[in-house]
Amino acid sequence: MYTVAVIGAGKIGEVLLSGLVKAGWPVDQIVATARREERAEQLRNRYGIRVLANAEAVQAADVVAIAVKPQDAGVLLAELGPQIPAGKLVISLCAGLPTSFFTKWLAEGTPVVRVMTNTPALVDEAMTAISAGPHATAEHLAVAEELFSPLGRTIRVPESQQDAVTALSGSGPAYFYFLVEAMTDAGILLGLPRQVAHDLIVQTAIGSAIMLRDSGEHPVKLREAVTSPAGTTISAIRELENHGVRAALLAALEAARDRAKEIADQAS
Structure with a gap:
């Protein structure tokens, strides 16, 4: 020791x-x-x-x-x-x-x-x-x-x-909190009390993360298991794609990576 x-x-x-x-x-x-x-x-x-x-x-x-x-x-x-x-x-x-x-x-x-x-x-x-x-x-x-x-x-x-690690996992918790915040607001918009919406989302996030960690399955496969033809989930996924959520995440992580490099340059 x-x-x-x-x-x-x-x-x-x-x-x-x-x-x-x-x-x-x-x-x-x-x-x-x-x-x-x-x-x-x-x-x-x-x-x-x-x-x-x-x-x-x-x-x-x-x-x-x-x-x-x-x-x-x-x-x-x-x-x-x-x-x-x-x-x-x-x-x-x-x-x-x-x-x-x-x-x-x-x-x-x-x-x-x-x-x-x-x-x-x-x-x-x-x-x-x-x-x-x-x-x-x-x-x-x-x-x-x-x-x-x-x-x-x-x-x-x-x-x-x-620098990529910093962007992905170092800053990563903030992205999940941001998503939970947005989904809570969506739940309120749909008529749920704030605490109910919060509890639903947090437990869903915990369960989904554990499944992703412990199942060994690719996230696409797990998502497809929830996404039935002409169902509610695929309608939501279509809207996420239409609004460029995937592209926004890619751009956000690149921005975080680039900022990590800037910090190093400024400190040198």
């Missing part, structure tokens, strides 16, 4: 903290940093961990997980980069930032692993993609998997695919 420092324990950083604590990681081997003292006190009270200054946290840790906003990463690394020895594993949770951004600030040979998780980590149902930087080995990837597996599922991908 090794000590983990979460640098910048905001929303995503706290997700990791929470997952480690729930998984039984010793609290004396978890440290965090926070900008404001009231936030630091909140983390101490909630998890029983140490909240230290950035430099102290880095010195205390075997693994440094950086979870600050991408635009703040440069300033942070200018401060901490010289204090991180080459053998210490650095894990980046900074959306859009490639591992090459970190290696500019770190000692030659420092292993960096890039991670993109998502907010369902709060209910232990995250999808976390893990990529190796130039000096990261299979052993380093295994460490990252050990840290993030309590939050849900993990998958290894080449770093070149991480």
